[in-house]
Amino acid sequence: MWEQIRSNQMKSAMLVGLMGALLLLLGFFLGLFFFGNGIAGLIIALVVWGIMNLVAFFQGDSILLAIAGARKISRDDHPRLYNVVEEMKIASGLEKMPDVYIIDDPALNAFATGRDPSQASVAITSGLLQKLNRDELQGVIGHEVSHIKNRDVLLMVLLSVTLGSVVILAWYASRFMFLAGVSGSRRRSSSGGGGAQLIIILVGVILMILAPIASQLIYFAVSRRREYLADASSALYTRYPEGLASALEKLATSDTNVKTANRATAPMYIINPFQKKGMSIESLTSTHPPIGERIRILRCMAGASMADYEQAYRQTKGGAGIVPASALTGAGTVALRAPSPEAKPVEELPQRVERARETSDLMWRLSNYRTVPCECGTTLKVSSNYRAPTVRCPHCGRINPV
Amino acid sequence: MIAVWVTIGIIVILLIIFVVAYNSLVRLRNQTKNAWAQIDVQLKRRHDLIPNLVETVRGYMKFERETLEAVTKARNIAVQASSSGAAERGKAEGELSGALSRLLAVVERYPDLKANQNFLALQEELTSTENKISFSRQYYNDSVLRYNNQTQMFPSSIIAGMTGFKPGEFFEVTVAEEREAPKVSFT
Numbered sequence: 001m002w003e004q005i006r007s008n009q010m011k012s013a014m015l016v017g018l019m020g021a022l023l024l025l026l027g028f029f030l031g032l033f034f035f036g037n038g039i040a041g042l043i044i045a046l047v048v049w050g051i052m053n054l055v056a057f058f059q060g061d062s063i064l065l066a067i068a069g070a071r072k073i074s075r076d077d078h079p080r081l082y083n084v085v086e087e088m089k090i091a092s093g094l095e096k097m098p099d100v101y102i103i104d105d106p107a108l109n110a111f112a113t114g115r116d117p118s119q120a121s122v123a124i125t126s127g128l129l130q131k132l133n134r135d136e137l138q139g140v141i142g143h144e145v146s147h148i149k150n151r152d153v154l155l156m157v158l159l160s161v162t163l164g165s166v167v168i169l170a171w172y173a174s175r176f177m178f179l180a181g182v183s184g185s186r187r188r189s190s191s192g193g194g195g196a197q198l199i200i201i202l203v204g205v206i207l208m209i210l211a212p213i214a215s216q217l218i219y220f221a222v223s224r225r226r227e228y229l230a231d232a233s234s235a236l237y238t239r240y241p242e243g244l245a246s247a248l249e250k251l252a253t254s255d256t257n258v259k260t261a262n263r264a265t266a267p268m269y270i271i272n273p274f275q276k277k278g279m280s281i282e283s284l285t286s287t288h289p290p291i292g293e294r295i296r297i298l299r300c301m302a303g304a305s306m307a308d309y310e311q312a313y314r315q316t317k318g319g320a321g322i323v324p325a326s327a328l329t330g331a332g333t334v335a336l337r338a339p340s341p342e343a344k345p346v347e348e349l350p351q352r353v354e355r356a357r358e359t360s361d362l363m364w365r366l367s368n369y370r371t372v373p374c375e376c377g378t379t380l381k382v383s384s385n386y387r388a389p390t391v392r393c394p395h396c397g398r399i400n401p402v
Numbered sequence: 403m404i405a406v407w408v409t410i411g412i413i414v415i416l417l418i419i420f421v422v423a424y425n426s427l428v429r430l431r432n433q434t435k436n437a438w439a440q441i442d443v444q445l446k447r448r449h450d451l452i453p454n455l456v457e458t459v460r461g462y463m464k465f466e467r468e469t470l471e472a473v474t475k476a477r478n479i480a481v482q483a484s485s486s487g488a489a490e491r492g493k494a495e496g497e498l499s500g501a502l503s504r505l506l507a508v509v510e511r512y513p514d515l516k517a518n519q520n521f522l523a524l525q526e527e528l529t530s531t532e533n534k535i536s537f538s539r540q541y542y543n544d545s546v547l548r549y550n551n552q553t554q555m556f557p558s559s560i561i562a563g564m565t566g567f568k569p570g571e572f573f574e575v576t577v578a579e580e581r582e583a584p585k586v587s588f589t
Contacts, residue, residue, distance in 0.1 A: 079523065079526050080526055080530075083527075083529075083530035083533075083534075084530075086530070086534065087534050090440055090534050091538075092541075093437070134529075239540070
């Protein structure tokens with residue numbers, strides 16, 4: 001059932017190889033163009049790629065978490081979130097518990113990061129945490145954990161580094177070409193071989209324009225495929241596709257974008273952080289499949305197995321499936337489970353208020369605010385810079401010691 | 403001369419097949435062992451939580467002595483069954499799940515209890531532990547299925563027979579109630 005990981009690695013290796021080849025080709029022709037020596041260009045391309053990879057490999061997850069402003073939490077900070085992550089860790093058979101992070105942002109989103117399953121993190125925005133009930137949270141975390149389990153994070157990092165190198169090379173080359181164009185071509189034309197020179201220039205220019213676009217398309221295609229597979233795995237782990245479907249529905253109706261997201265970090269999130277409300281884009285240039293389609297597929301599932309997802313996918317989208325064949329054989333049937341009693345079609349207000357309070361309390365605590373209970377039932381939050389020995393309750397006027 | 407090389411070639415290929423199949427059997431068997439250890443951890447956790455829970459609710463539930471005693475008794479039986487095989491354990495744990503869900507259904511009638519912070523924390527722990535039990539069971543059974551498939555499929559079935567790989571035992575919880583109410587409701 002989890003064999004898809006291996007088949008994924010094969011395909012991924014091929015795609016990384018393809019993009020790498022594109023990078024090297026670009027480097028080679030640019031080298032020919034600028035130095036009259038392809039090898040020099042190759043070396044420059046490899047050095048750029050190598051440095052970026054080293055940074056991404058060793059610092060990538062901490063950079064990503066720092067950009068997003070994520071803060072690590074422990075079990076005591078938010079037992080429910082921590083427990084749900086642990087449940088999904090068990091369901092997926094991960095060996096090590098991922099670190100749990102929270103992002104102080106009203107936008108609804110979540111992502112997973114980490115270069116390998118033994119050193120991974122799951123992050124969720126405070127907005128999402130307070131919107132979702134337990135089943136929905138489980139679906140979202142299941143999706144993120146399966147990104148870790150399927151090693152999607154490593155693949156996406158590798159791909160985005162390669163993409164970045166291609167873009168950087170092409171960008172700088174086009175600037176230098178503009179500057180060096182006049183003097184460089186004059187010098188070379190005197191040394192003869194005008195025809196070959198022209199071909200090199202032509203191929204160089206075409207590569208400079210096409211390589212970034214092609215890499216981007218490969219990148220988007222892989223990213224969308226990964227999203228579908230993570231949805232399928234989440235349904236399999238939770239045995240309850242409706243949880244993720246209803247979470248995605250909540251995500252879709254929100255129109256706040258994640259403040260700290262940028263183009264490079266977009267594929268890490270559970271939904272595209274830039275998607276505008278009401279826009280359904282099924283295009284080549286999206287990192288995520290349209291959310292409505294993901295919901296429809298999840299709701300079409302007759303069971304919770306990979307084969308059920310495959311069937312629902314074909315029903316909804318038609319054409320070839322998405323799940324690798326190796327994941328479909330010998331898995332048997334997997335029954336859906338019943339919703340947990342907490343999940344009601346229409347949530348009661350107290351439940352929503354309770355969750356909102358829980359989440360905001362967590363954010364206060366993480367910002368080092370102290371709590372002072374007042375006799376009138378109010379809980380006062382006191383900043384860590386507050387120096388005075390007492391504080392006055394704004395509701396009843398009692399003076400409380402800090 | 404050619405015949406010798408062909409024989410050597412065949413032997414080498416057979417050896418490779420043997421090594422690959424044997425290693426994959428070992429890997430799968432270890433996986434089921436790990437998965438079983440996970441279930442074990444969660445069942446122990448539940449056993450540890452229950453005395454706490456009973457202690458917390460006792461003060462509020464004056465008229466539910468029988469329900470509380472049933473839970474305590476089922477827990478003690480389950481603790482004793484800890485060292486036996488998967489089938490017996492499944493039965494004992496199923497009984498415990500049944501008793502527990504009856505207790506938690508009764509809680510509905512005590513609004514005071516639902517305002518108790520200590521109880522709310524316990525409720526979260528218990529809900530999650532129930533989930534973890536069913537998720538680890540799910541993972542364990544999947545692992546056993548894969549391991550058993552491997553021991554029964556050609557050619558690894560021959561190697562499994564030669565080197566003594568026995569099929570694993572599924573972990574089924576035998577009480578019907580458990581299936582319907584693995585989740586805890588207090589709302």
